[in-house]
Amino acid sequence: MEPRYPKHLNVLLPCFVVLGIMAGLVAYAPELYRAFCGATGYGGTTQRAYSDPTTSSDQTVTVAFDSNVAPDLPWRFEPEQRSVTVRLGEQKLVFFTAENLGSESIVAHATFNVTPETSGAYFNKIQCFCFNEERLGPHQKVEMPVVFYVDPAFAKDSDNAQVDTITLSYTLLRSVNPDQAKNLARFEANATPDAIHGEQLFTQRCSACHALDSNKTGPMLRGVVGRKAGSAAGYHYSQALQSAALTWSTDSLDRWLADPKSFVPGVRMPVRVLDAPSRRDLVAYLQKVSQGRDNPADSNRPVSGGEY
Numbered sequence: 001m002e003p004r005y006p007k008h009l010n011v012l013l014p015c016f017v018v019l020g021i022m023a024g025l026v027a028y029a030p031e032l033y034r035a036f037c038g039a040t041g042y043g044g045t046t047q048r049a050y051s052d053p054t055t056s057s058d059q060t061v062t063v064a065f066d067s068n069v070a071p072d073l074p075w076r077f078e079p080e081q082r083s084v085t086v087r088l089g090e091q092k093l094v095f096f097t098a099e100n101l102g103s104e105s106i107v108a109h110a111t112f113n114v115t116p117e118t119s120g121a122y123f124n125k126i127q128c129f130c131f132n133e134e135r136l137g138p139h140q141k142v143e144m145p146v147v148f149y150v151d152p153a154f155a156k157d158s159d160n161a162q163v164d165t166i167t168l169s170y171t172l173l174r175s176v177n178p179d180q181a182k183n184l185a186r187f188e189a190n191a192t193p194d195a196i197h198g199e200q201l202f203t204q205r206c207s208a209c210h211a212l213d214s215n216k217t218g219p220m221l222r223g224v225v226g227r228k229a230g231s232a233a234g235y236h237y238s239q240a241l242q243s244a245a246l247t248w249s250t251d252s253l254d255r256w257l258a259d260p261k262s263f264v265p266g267v268r269m270p271v272r273v274l275d276a277p278s279r280r281d282l283v284a285y286l287q288k289v290s291q292g293r294d295n296p297a298d299s300n301r302p303v304s305g306g307e308y
């Protein structure tokens with residue numbers, strides 16, 4: 001006669017496996033839910049975008065803003081505009097103000113969602129303080145930029161047929177993970193330019209078209225500060241940029257990045273960087289690599305550090 005325990009194991013083992021999987025699912029449910037919502041926009045989770053929308057439309061939608069602060073956080077936090085009307089696919093820059101009313105430095109983070117939930121998948125943020133844990137010094141006050149667009153596909157989704165207003169709500173909470181915090185002071189007008197952040201932005205927002213040392217869709221950019229506009233060797237420029245009487249300085253690069261097509265009418269660069277702190281850091285990076293302090297062999301080095 002065979003021993004009895006293997007028979008028990010035949011039944012028990014699958015039970016343990018199933019129990020183990022269920023326990024795992026329960027333990028990781030919040031992460032799985034967040035990942036699912038992030039990917040699908042379900043539950044009003046918004047999307048993060050690194051590039052500009054490729055299409056736009058004449059249809060408009062109103063975006064309203066709502067802000068809340070947890071009772072134990074001594075901060076004032078308000079949108080500077082109650083709502084804006086945007087064309088679908090149009091990038092928009094809006095500001096929120098945060099002020100630390102307390103006498104000690106505090107780290108907070110923002111949770112956010114949009115209503116109706118069906119619009120979440122189409123709401124894209126390019127720049128937002130809500131990507132990080134954020135520190136404000138005692139009695140410090142800052143204006144924080146948010147750059148977003150609503151994907152034109154929004155209008156094609158029958159769930160959104162009746163939607164003419166999307167509400168973006170933020171709630172600021174005291175951070176439980178203050179070690180990774182960024183300083184909100186980086187949004188102040190006189191903040192020191194951050195070339196490392198600029199490099200990160202360059203990777204996210206420019207490298208699809210530009211490299212430092214070779215021409216791609218756009219011209220190579222090492223050495224651009226102090227270079228005559230439209231003069232990178234071997235690149236075929238638009239007539240407009242080629243004949244612009246312009247030498248790139250940190251100032252003119254800032255104006256270019258804010259809106260190339262109104263700075264030099266007729267040019268082909270389709271990208272705009274609406275918030276001034278991001279432009280300042282990008283230009284600091286271009287200046288750094290233009291001065292040749294950066295080692296060319298390093299230019300493919302992955303950008304380290306947290307998200308901004």
Ligand code: HEC
Pocket residue numbers: 202205206207208209210217218219221224228229230231232236237238240241242253256257266267268269270271273282
């Ligand atoms: C979708 C492609 C694309 C992206 C993304 C893009 N650019 Fe461009 N950029 C171009 C094109 C095309 C030109 C040339 C324009 C022309 O000839 O009219 C250009 C030109 C420039 C120039 C002028 C250079 C010269 O030699 O005169 C600068 C500076 C520049 N881009 C910086 C940037 C930065 C910084 C970013 C990231 C924020 C960026 N670009 C993102 C396509 C792009």
